[in-house]
Amino acid sequence: MILIDVIRKDLRLHARDARFLATLLLFSASCVLILSVAFGPSFQDPAREAAATLWAALFFAGVLGLTRSLELEGESGGGDAVRLSGADPYAIFLGKTIANFLLLAGVFVFVLPIASVFFDVGDLEALPGVLGVAALTLLGYAAWGTLFAALARGLKARELLLSVLLFPSLVPLWIGAVKCTHALWSGGSIEPVGDWIKVIAVADVVGLALAAFLYEYIQEASE
Amino acid sequence: MNETSLTPRWWNPAGRALWVTAVALVLASWWAAATFAPVEAQMGPVQKIVYVHVPSAIVTLIAFGLTFAASIAYLTTKQWRWDAIAASSCELGMVFATVVLISGPLWARSAWNTWWTWEPRLTSFLILWILYAGYHVVRSSIRSASRRTISSVLGIILFVNLPIVWKSVEWWRGSLHPRSVTMTGEMRETLLLSMAAWIVFFAAAMVSRLRLEWIREAALERA
Numbered sequence: 001m002i003l004i005d006v007i008r009k010d011l012r013l014h015a016r017d018a019r020f021l022a023t024l025l026l027f028s029a030s031c032v033l034i035l036s037v038a039f040g041p042s043f044q045d046p047a048r049e050a051a052a053t054l055w056a057a058l059f060f061a062g063v064l065g066l067t068r069s070l071e072l073e074g075e076s077g078g079g080d081a082v083r084l085s086g087a088d089p090y091a092i093f094l095g096k097t098i099a100n101f102l103l104l105a106g107v108f109v110f111v112l113p114i115a116s117v118f119f120d121v122g123d124l125e126a127l128p129g130v131l132g133v134a135a136l137t138l139l140g141y142a143a144w145g146t147l148f149a150a151l152a153r154g155l156k157a158r159e160l161l162l163s164v165l166l167f168p169s170l171v172p173l174w175i176g177a178v179k180c181t182h183a184l185w186s187g188g189s190i191e192p193v194g195d196w197i198k199v200i201a202v203a204d205v206v207g208l209a210l211a212a213f214l215y216e217y218i219q220e221a222s223e
Numbered sequence: 224m225n226e227t228s229l230t231p232r233w234w235n236p237a238g239r240a241l242w243v244t245a246v247a248l249v250l251a252s253w254w255a256a257a258t259f260a261p262v263e264a265q266m267g268p269v270q271k272i273v274y275v276h277v278p279s280a281i282v283t284l285i286a287f288g289l290t291f292a293a294s295i296a297y298l299t300t301k302q303w304r305w306d307a308i309a310a311s312s313c314e315l316g317m318v319f320a321t322v323v324l325i326s327g328p329l330w331a332r333s334a335w336n337t338w339w340t341w342e343p344r345l346t347s348f349l350i351l352w353i354l355y356a357g358y359h360v361v362r363s364s365i366r367s368a369s370r371r372t373i374s375s376v377l378g379i380i381l382f383v384n385l386p387i388v389w390k391s392v393e394w395w396r397g398s399l400h401p402r403s404v405t406m407t408g409e410m411r412e413t414l415l416l417s418m419a420a421w422i423v424f425f426a427a428a429m430v431s432r433l434r435l436e437w438i439r440e441a442a443l444e445r446a
Contacts, residue, residue: 147380151373155364164357168350169380172387195394206383214376217298221369221376 002087006095007102009082013072014103020068024061028111031057036118043119047186050119051178055137057111058104059174062141063166065103066149067159069096074153089216093146097208101142108134126184133184136200137177143207144169150218176200234434241427248420252413260413269333274413276326278421279319280348286316286425287355287385294378297371306371307436308429309378313358315428319421320352343391351384 014021035053043049073079082092112130116122122130148166152158176196183193190197256274263270289312297305327345328338339345358381362374387394406414 151361151376154367154369155361161357161361161364164360165354165377168353168357169384171346171350210380210383214379217372217376221372 002082002085002091003095003098006082006092007099009078010069010073010096010099011102013076013078014069014099017068017072024064024068024107025110027064028057028061028107029114031060032111032114032118036115039119045186046119046121048178048182050115050121051181051185053119054111054115054181055174055177057115058108058138059141059167059170061107061111062104062145063159063163065107066100066145066166067162069100069103070149070153070158079153083219083222089219090212092219093150093211093215096150097139097142097146097211100146101138104138104142105134108138121185126188129184129190130181133177133180133190133197133200136197136204137173140173140200140204140207141170143204143211144173147207147211147215147218150215150222153222170203172199173203176203234430234437238427238430238434241423241430245420245424245427248416248423252417252420255409255413255416260409263410266333269330272326272330274417276323276330277414278418279322279326281418282421282425283316283319283323284385284389285422286312286319287351287382290316290378291382291385294375297375298379303371303440306375307433307440310362310374311429311432311436313355313378315425315432317352317355317359319425320348320355323348324352343394344388347384347388347391351381351388354381354384 032053035049035056039049039053112122112134145162145166148162148169152162152165155161176193176199179193179196180190180200183190252274256271260271260274262268290309293305293309293312296302297309327348331340331345332338358374358377361377362370365373
C-alpha cells in the first residue's frame with residue numbers, strides 16, 4: 001500500500017540521519033531555554049508563558065524538520081521514484097503528512113517535559129488534554145507544512161520561503177494551541193476556549209482538503 | 224515591435240476610456256469627501272480617511288478574489304492568459320492592501336489613540352498582506368516552466384485567508400472594527416462614490432498591467 005510505503009520511506013530517511021534529529025531536538029530545547037530565560041526568572045503567568053514557549057519552539061523546529069525532509073528526499077531520489085511509480089498523489093501526500101506528523105510528535109514529546117520543568121507547570125491530570133490538543137494541532141501543521149514544503153521544492157532559499165508562507169498560514173493553529181494549552185495548564189478546563197478547538201479542527205480539514213485538489217498539480221510542477 | 228498588433232484592437236481605446244473614467248471618478252470622490260460629506264462630530268476631518276480606507280479594502284478583496292478565480296481557471300485550462308490575470312490582479316491587490324495598512328493606523332491613532340493594536344481584523348489583514356507578498360517572492364524566484372502552476376496553486380491556497388479577514392470581527396471577541404458600516408445621507412453617498420471610483424481605477428490599472436503581460440508573452444514567443 002503506497003501510503004504505508006511513503007511513511008516507511010520518509011521515516012527510514014530520517015532514522016538514517018540521526019545527527020540531524022539530535023540537532024533538531026537540541027535546537028527545540030534551546031528555544032525553550034532561551035524563552036524561559038527571557039520570561040524569567042519570576043514568571044507573571046507561567047501557564048501562558050510556558051504554552052507560548054512550547055509552541056514557538058515546536059513551530060520553529062518543525063520548519064527545520066520539514067526542510068530537512070525535502071533535502072533528504074532530493075538527495076536520496078526517493079521522492080522522484082515514488083512520483084514515477086504513478087501512485088495516487090493524494091496517497092503520497094497523506095503518507096508524507098503522517099511521516100511529518102510523527103516527526104513533529106517526537107519533537108513535542110521531547111520538548112513538553114522540558115517546558116513543564118522550566119516553567120513549573122502542568123500535571124498528569126492535564127496531560128491527556130494537552131496531548132489531544134497537540135495531536136490536533138500537529139496534524140494541521142503537518143498537512144499545511146507538507147503542502148507548502150512540496151511547493152517550495154526546488155526553489156532557492158526554500159527555508160526562508162517556507163517560513164514566510166507557512167508561519168502566517170499557521171497563525172490560527174498556533175494561537176489555538178497556545179490558548180488551549182494555557183487553559184489546560186492553568187485551570188484544567190478547556191471549555192472557555194472550546195471555540196479554538198473548532199478553529200484548529202477547521203484548519204486541519206481545510207489543509208487536508210486543499211491538498212486533495214492541489215497536490216496533483218504541485219507534483220506535476222515539480223516533474 | 225508593433226505592440227498594437229499584440230493585443231486586441233479594442234484594447235487600447237477601452238483602456239484609455241477606463242482611465243479617463245477612473246481619474247474623473249476618483250477626483251469626484253475626493254471632491255465629495257472634502258466638501259459634500261459632512262465633518263463627523265466626534266472624530267473631525269480625520270474620519271474622512273474612511274473614504275480611502277474602506278474602498279481600498281474592498282478592492283483588495285476583489286483583486287485577491289480575482290487571483291483565486293483566475294488561478295483555478297489556469298489550472299483547469301492551462302492557458303497563460305489566466306495566469307497573467309491572476310498575477311496582475313495579485314500585484315494590484317498588494318498596492319491596495321498597502322494603502323489599507325497605511326490608512327488604517329492613521330485612523331487608529333485618532334480613533335483608538337494608538338497606531339497599532341493586536342485586534343482581530345488588523346492582525347488577520349497583516350497576515351494576509353505578508354502571505355500575498357510571499358506569493359510575489361515565490362513567483363519571482365521561479366524561472367522554470369512550473370512558475371505558472373506553482374503560482375496558481377498558491378493563489379488558491381492563500382484565498383483561504385480572505386474569509387478569515389472578512390469574518391474576523393464576528394469570530395473573535397475584542398474587535399475594534401464595527402461588524403458593519405452604517406452610514407446615511409451624504410456620507411453614504413460619498414462612500415459609495417469612492418467605492419465605485421476605486422473599483423473602476425482598479426479595472427483601468429488591470430487593463431494596463433495586462434497589456435504589459437500580453438507584450439511580454441508576445442516578445443517571448445518571438446524570441
